[in-house]
Amino acid sequence: MPSGAAISMAQSPTGGHSVALPGRAWHPRGVTAVDDSLDVRLLLDLESVVEAELSRHLAMHKPWNPHDYVPWDEGRNFAFLGGEDWSPEQQRYSQAARSSLFVNLLTEDNLPSYHHEIAGMFGRDGAWGTWVGRWTAEENRHAVAIRDYLVVTRAVDPVALEEARMVHMTEGFHAVHPGLLHGVAYVSFQELATRVSHRNTGAATGDPLAEQLFQRIALDENLHMLFYRNVFNAALEHSPDSAMRAITETVRDFAMPGNGIEGFGRKSMEIAVAGIYDLRQHIDEVLMPVLRYWRIFERNDFGPEGELARQELATFLEGLQVQATRFDDRREAMALRLGWTD
């Protein structure tokens, strides 16, 4: 799940919603009543689906080594070992690309918190527990690879990165809504958002080596998305109304896990203006493909509660479209405001 830049519906230049406030106060625990008995039933009833998805994942995932992707011959010591410390003229890429690299790495760094959340939801037993371990190991590889790459190439300020990591990890990550359905719905969207964000971050560097690394990571994120999306699909069959409610609340309150990073507001604006991750992409490349796969607007198995939640989602998406168009219209003006002249 982790990683990815740049969109908090509350904070982003594309947003303007009054939901999902960033920081410690933004997870209204208890807002959604958790049906613990439903969570237990889902864990039991979907175990075989998780087992099948885990097998599919393991068959599709190609092993890779983070060190293979790092140009070690560009590295040198810092002053502590007699070399030279980082200075701004050593940085690489555009401001937006650097902001995105920064946010994406810090988000991957925050894995202990995500592990805590996921392990709390899924438990450590059976296929669910095996997935928790496997997924955590794969995600850690992302942070290892990106950190090594950025420190060796000096593309971003390593001291600023380390200071921000300390703050970000100390704060940790807290799910907006508790409960298994909300959790799996969230990571279904979030893994895909991360895939898009990593892929576009690599492309934004214009550097074939960085692009190669981020494409490799994006492939992992896509497989993670498939796992969660498919498990949630089974949950939709199992408990359509509760699952639909979880989707609506998750889409409505969606915030990237990195939204607690210091300076995230400006960074997310840079990332959005540069087209690395903006609201239009969030709708077209993240929300809609997943909603289409779940056949949300074609299903006929909802009761009154599911219907209501589906209608709320449709209304929310219409509003999001309007905001995305408004943002597209303002993109140039915002680039000027950021001081970008070309």
Ligand SMILES: [Fe+2]
């Ligand atoms: Fe992931």
Ligand SMILES: [Fe+2]
């Ligand atoms: Fe990741």
